[in-house]
Amino acid sequence: MQKKMSRNTKSNLITYGMVAAAFLIMQSLISMDRISYLVEGLMVPVCVYVIMAVSLNLVVGVLGELSLGHAGFMCVGAFTSAFFSKCMSDVITVAPLRFFLALLIGIASAAVFGLLIGIPVLRLKGDYLAIVTLAFGEIIKNLVNVLFIGKDSDGFHFSTEGAMSLNLKDDGMVILSGPQGITGTPRDSSFFVGFILIMVALFIVTNLINSRDGRAIMSIRDNRIAAESVGINVTKYKLMAFTISAAMAGAAGVLYSHNLSTLIATTNNFGYNQSIMILVFVVLGGIGNIRGSVIAAVVLTLLPEMLRGLSNYRMLIYAIVLIVMMLFNWAPKAIEWRERHFSFLKKKKEAVR
Numbered sequence: 001m002q003k004k005m006s007r008n009t010k011s012n013l014i015t016y017g018m019v020a021a022a023f024l025i026m027q028s029l030i031s032m033d034r035i036s037y038l039v040e041g042l043m044v045p046v047c048v049y050v051i052m053a054v055s056l057n058l059v060v061g062v063l064g065e066l067s068l069g070h071a072g073f074m075c076v077g078a079f080t081s082a083f084f085s086k087c088m089s090d091v092i093t094v095a096p097l098r099f100f101l102a103l104l105i106g107i108a109s110a111a112v113f114g115l116l117i118g119i120p121v122l123r124l125k126g127d128y129l130a131i132v133t134l135a136f137g138e139i140i141k142n143l144v145n146v147l148f149i150g151k152d153s154d155g156f157h158f159s160t161e162g163a164m165s166l167n168l169k170d171d172g173m174v175i176l177s178g179p180q181g182i183t184g185t186p187r188d189s190s191f192f193v194g195f196i197l198i199m200v201a202l203f204i205v206t207n208l209i210n211s212r213d214g215r216a217i218m219s220i221r222d223n224r225i226a227a228e229s230v231g232i233n234v235t236k237y238k239l240m241a242f243t244i245s246a247a248m249a250g251a252a253g254v255l256y257s258h259n260l261s262t263l264i265a266t267t268n269n270f271g272y273n274q275s276i277m278i279l280v281f282v283v284l285g286g287i288g289n290i291r292g293s294v295i296a297a298v299v300l301t302l303l304p305e306m307l308r309g310l311s312n313y314r315m316l317i318y319a320i321v322l323i324v325m326m327l328f329n330w331a332p333k334a335i336e337w338r339e340r341h342f343s344f345l346k347k348k349k350e351a352v353r
Contacts, residue, residue: 012206015291016199022298023195030191039305044259046301047194048252051201053281053293055248058205060279061288062214063241064221065122066130068275069137070249075270076113077106077250078257079144079176082185085258086175087151089186099188103254110250111243113140118242122235137275144265149176181264182257189258197255198294201248205290208244217241284325296325 026043029035056070081102092098121132148159152172159165163174176182208214217237219227228234257263268274281300285292303321328334 008206008210011291012202012210015202015206015294018291019195019198019202019294023191027191039302042302042305043191044189044194044255046298047191047198048256048259049278049281049297049301050198050294051194051248051252051255052278053285053297054198054201054205054290055245055252056278057282057285057288057290057293058208058241058245058248060282061286061290061293062205062209062221063217063238065238065242066126067133067242067245068130068272068279069117069133069135069140070245070278071270071272071274072133072137072140073110073114073246073249074253074256074274075137075140075144075265077110077253078263078270079182079253079265080109080250081106081254082182082257082263083149083175085186085188086182086184089184095186095188098186099193099254099258102188102258103251106250106254106257107247108250110253111247114243114246115239118239118246122238122242134272134275138271141265141270144176144181144270145179147176148174148178150174179264181262183262185257185261185263187258187261189255194255197251201251202290202294204244204248208241209290213237213240280322284322 026035030040030043052070052074056067059065059067059070084105085098085102088098088101092101117133117136121129121136124132146160148161148163148166150157150159150163150166150168150172152169154169157166157168157172163177166172166174168174209218216227216232217240219232220234220237224234281297282293284300285294285296300322328338
């Protein structure tokens with residue numbers, strides 16, 4: 001047992017070290033002006049997608065349930081935190097403190113939604129669960145798009161008919177303007193903050209997987225009936241994994257919203273397409289493989305920008321890379337080829353142990 005725990009610890013330390021090394025390298029290149037402004041601007045989105053991929057892998061890979069509404073939790077965290085930051089921009093002038101409080105609010109709100117959605121939804125299985133979570137993500141996005149919120153000396157005003165129907169006084173301001181979103185959110189997030197949140201997310205997920213609760217969650221994934229027969233509370237552990245995953249998605253939403261001056265709930269940002277893209281990161285990185293999710297999220301986020309000079313062929317090459325990665329990871333012939341040509345690496349590891 002000690003040997004197994006030691007192996008898990010080494011694997012986790014390798015993951016942490018890989019992320020830290022990547023951060024230091026990119027930060028050095030940024031300080032020396034060795035990368036383009038466009039690539040530098042992708043650093044925070046890369047952190048967002050890494051957190052999203054790691055958190056979704058907790059549900060898909062560790063719990064074994066298919067969720068297609070993960071972007072909905074990101075949307076909740078993004079808009080609640082942006083709403084708080086804009087309201088408090090003149091009250092709390094210390095940016096780090098304001099961002100920290102916004103982060104806590106975004107995480108808490110996403111966790112609450114994850115708990116409320118998880119209670120009825122996690123009783124479903126397979127395709128039914130995927131459809132309901134997909135519906136949740138679309139409901140959240142569309143709800144934000146029709147909601148108008150303003151603030152004046154009388155307090156907050158709500159409407160679904162337009163900004164003019166808020167009837168604000170002269171000292172009032174519109175905070176959430178339906179499809180136009182929230183404008184003027186303080187840009188408090190940074191690449192360093194994103195790196196810290198990635199490390200926290202990795203620490204939470206990796207330690208959960210190797211804990212008693214994590215083993216209970218994985219036993220539910222492997223055989224629910226057997227898990228119930230030995231006294232494991234299936235509902236409790238499924239809700240635990242789902243809520244933690246939603247909370248981390250909320251943290252990613254906070255990071256995302258505080259990197260933009262205007263936050264809009266579009267399909268590409270928080271809709272079905274976003275959820276599918278995060279699921280692609282998880283599948284290509286390896287279902288249940290946390291380190292693979294990190295690598296896939298980084299590579300597939302930066303790849304379109306790296307190929308921008310190829311103009312019309314950019315998305316074609318991107319699609320080919322996706323297909324090749326999928327075949328390399330999951331095709332039986334590719335697995336046999338890897339085992340045949342890289343078996344010496346396993347022998348070396350076993351010899352070292």
